[in-house]
Amino acid sequence: MLVNLGVVEVDATEVTSGSANSGLSWSHIDKTQLYTNGFIFNENSTKVLLGLKKRGLGCGFYNGFGGKVNPGETPADAALRELQEEAGISSNLAHAGTLLFTSAADPKLHHIEIYRGDDWSGEITESEEMRPEWFRVPSYARSGVIPTSAIKEWSDVPGEDGLRTVPFGQMWADDRFWFHLLVAKRPFIGRVDFGEPLVKGDLNSAPLLKWWFGEVNGKGADG
Numbered sequence: 001m002l003v004n005l006g007v008v009e010v011d012a013t014e015v016t017s018g019s020a021n022s023g024l025s026w027s028h029i030d031k032t033q034l035y036t037n038g039f040i041f042n043e044n045s046t047k048v049l050l051g052l053k054k055r056g057l058g059c060g061f062y063n064g065f066g067g068k069v070n071p072g073e074t075p076a077d078a079a080l081r082e083l084q085e086e087a088g089i090s091s092n093l094a095h096a097g098t099l100l101f102t103s104a105a106d107p108k109l110h111h112i113e114i115y116r117g118d119d120w121s122g123e124i125t126e127s128e129e130m131r132p133e134w135f136r137v138p139s140y141a142r143s144g145v146i147p148t149s150a151i152k153e154w155s156d157v158p159g160e161d162g163l164r165t166v167p168f169g170q171m172w173a174d175d176r177f178w179f180h181l182l183v184a185k186r187p188f189i190g191r192v193d194f195g196e197p198l199v200k201g202d203l204n205s206a207p208l209l210k211w212w213f214g215e216v217n218g219k220g221a222d223g
């Protein structure tokens with residue numbers, strides 16, 4: 001099946017989720033900014049390292065470690081650099097997926113190459129931009145799109161292992177559509193269009209207007 005994401009056409013082997021508002025068309029794009037986002041897991045993917053973003057885009061959200069790709073850098077280089085800068089560690093990162101998003105507040109296309117690592121070296125360290133924390137990957141994050149009920153019932157209290165579960169209610173609204181694919185190492189691509197922020201100037205308050213995520217053949221942009 002061929003899926004048109006407004007900027008690229010994707011040959012999807014399986015549609016794991018569909019458009020929320022099929023009547024809307026994708027918003028117009030005139031510029032693109034390339035980003036990376038890197039997630040570190042433990043050996044069995046039962047734990048994931050996230051960071052609380054302390055400034056800039058997505059401030060107050062938990063996320064992987066990443067940022068803009070500099071001129072002359074490959075996304076893979078940038079992913080390693082950002083992981084070092086923001087969490088103080090290195091890892092054997094592998095490409096995991098591609099996320100395209102736009103927002104009415106900032107109409108350029110944010111093109112994010114997503115990586116995952118199953119190991120790390122160095123000491124996990126808080127930076128000016130991110131406060132790292134290990135979270136437990138709940139069983140529902142292995143089986144499919146994260147249910148809204150799980151987000152509502154999320155508890156701030158750490159379990160017996162001393163960890164809190166992944167806080168999807170404090171992450172970008174689209175993360176719940178693709179996180180299970182990241183956990184399962186199933187390559188994916190998707191697009192999300194956010195609307196006008198409910199709080200003026202605060203991108204984090206923007207509603208999710210239209211989205212699509214699917215698995216892809218092959219290994220994605222770097223593969």
Ligand SMILES: CNc1ncnc2c1ncn2[C@@H]1O[C@H](COP(=O)(O)OP(=O)(O)OP(=O)(O)O)[C@@H](O)[C@H]1O
Binds near residue numbers: 057058173
């Ligand atoms: C909409 N859904 C989303 N879901 C998951 N992650 C998202 C995201 N939207 C943006 N992101 C990530 O947010 C970071 C911003 O990076 P950002 O701070 O702007 O870049 P950089 O570190 O270069 O900043 P400075 O220019 O140094 O301030 C970067 O990791 C990027 O991948």
